[in-house]
Amino acid sequence: MSATKDVLLAGRFRVKAVSQPRAGRAKTPSRLVQKGFDLVTDRPVIIKWVPKVGQNVSDDSFRMWQESLRHEGEVTALISQKDHPGIVHLVANDEREPLVVLELIEGKTLRQCLDEVGPLSPRIAIELVDQACSGLEVVHEADFVHRDLKPTNLMVDLVAIQLTIIDFSISQPAPQRQSADDLCATQGSEQPGDTTYWSPEQLALKKPVTTASDIYQLGLVFTEMLAGHPLERRQLAKELPQEAKHLELLLNLMLHDLPGGRLTATEVRQHLALAQRRLPVAA
Ligand SMILES: Nc1ncnc2c1ncn2[C@@H]1O[C@H](COP(=O)(O)OP(=O)(O)OP(=O)(O)O)[C@@H](O)[C@H]1O
Numbered sequence: 573m574s575a576t577k578d579v580l581l582a583g584r585f586r587v588k589a590v591s592q593p594r595a596g597r598a599k600t601p602s603r604l605v606q607k608g609f610d611l612v613t614d615r616p617v618i619i620k621w622v623p624k625v626g627q628n629v630s631d632d633s634f635r636m637w638q639e640s641l642r643h644e645g646e647v648t649a650l651i652s653q654k655d656h657p658g659i660v661h662l663v664a665n666d667e668r669e670p671l672v673v674l675e676l677i678e679g680k681t682l683r684q685c686l687d688e689v690g691p692l693s694p695r696i697a698i699e700l701v702d703q704a705c706s707g708l709e710v711v712h713e714a715d716f717v718h719r720d721l722k723p724t725n726l727m728v729d730l731v732a733i734q735l736t737i738i739d740f741s742i743s744q745p746a747p748q749r750q751s752a753d754d755l756c757a758t759q760g761s762e763q764p765g766d767t768t769y770w771s772p773e774q775l776a777l778k779k780p781v782t783t784a785s786d787i788y789q790l791g792l793v794f795t796e797m798l799a800g801h802p803l804e805r806r807q808l809a810k811e812l813p814q815e816a817k818h819l820e821l822l823l824n825l826m827l828h829d830l831p832g833g834r835l836t837a838t839e840v841r842q843h844l845a846l847a848q849r850r851l852p853v854a855a
C-alpha cells in the first residue's frame with residue numbers, strides 16, 4: 573500500500589489515506605492501524621479504522637469489521653476509565669463511523685524488543701511482568717478478560733522499563749457476567765489466527781475463557797522473555813536459563829493446565845516481589 577493524501581476523521585483526526593487493494597482482489601476489508609494526529613490536542617495518536625472507500629468487499633463483511641471496532645472502542649473506553657499507566661488510554665471512539673483512537677505509546681512492541689536484543693535479564697523480565705499483572709488486576713477487577721496477551725500486544729520501553737497493554741479487540745466480559753448465549757457466541761466468534769499464546773481452554777474452543785486464561789498467556793510471554801521462545805510447562809525444568817531457575821515454581825503455577833490451578837494477577841505479583849528480592853545484585 574502506498575500513502576496518498578490526508579483524510580480527516582471525526583472532524584479531528586488527520587491520517588494518511590492509503591490505497592486499497594485493486595478491485596476484485598480484496599475478499600475482506602482491511603482494518604488499518606495507523607499513526608495519525610489529533611488536531612484538538614496537537615498530539616500524535618494511533619487510529620484503528622476500516623475505510624470503506626475503494627474497498628471491493630461485501631456490506632456484511634464491512635459491517636462485521638465495524639462491529640468489531642465498535643466493540644473494541646467500548647471495552648477500551650471502559651477499561652481506560654481506570655486510568656492505569658500500564659493500559660493504553662482511549663482518546664476517542666466514534667460510534668457512527670466506527671474508529672478507535674488511542675494515545676500513541678512510545679517504544680516498541682515486546683516482539684520487536686525480543687527480536688532485537690534477545691532474552692531479557694530476570695530482573696527486567698520480572699519488573700515488566702509485574703507491570704503487566706498490575707494492569708491485569710484492573711482489567712480483571714472490571715470483570716473483563718483480555719484474551720490476547722502476546723508480544724505484539726505489549727508495548728515496552730526498555731530504557732524506562734515500562735510496559736503497556738494494548739489491543740482489547742477480542743476482550744470479553746469474564747464468564748460470570750455472561751449469559752450462556754453470550755458465552756457460546758464468544759467461543760464461536762474466536763478468530764483463528766496465531767494460537768501460539770492461547771491457553772488450553774482457548775484451544776479447546778468450547779470451554780469458558782476466564783481471567784485465568786490471561787495468566788496462562790502472560791506465563792508463556794514471561795518464559796519467552798527469559799528463554800527467548802515460549803516454553804510449555806513440561807519444558808520449564810530443562811529449558812529455563814540457570815539464572816531464572818528460581819522462577820520455575822511461579823511459572824508452573826501460571827501455566828497450570830487447569831484454570832483453577834493458576835494464580836491470580838495479585839498472587840503472581842506477590843511471588844514476583846519475593847523473586848525480585850532473591851536475585852543477586854548483578855542479575
Ligand atoms: N497505542 C499504540 N501506540 C503505539 N503503537 C501501537 C498502539 N496500538 C497499536 N500499535 C501498533 O500497531 C500494531 C497493531 O495494533 P493492534 O495490536 O491494536 O491491532 P490488531 O489489528 O488487533 O493486531 P493483531 O491482530 O496483530 O493483534 C501493534 O502491534 C503495535 O505495533
Ligand SMILES: [Mg+2]
Nearest residue numbers: 724725738739
Ligand atoms: Mg494486536
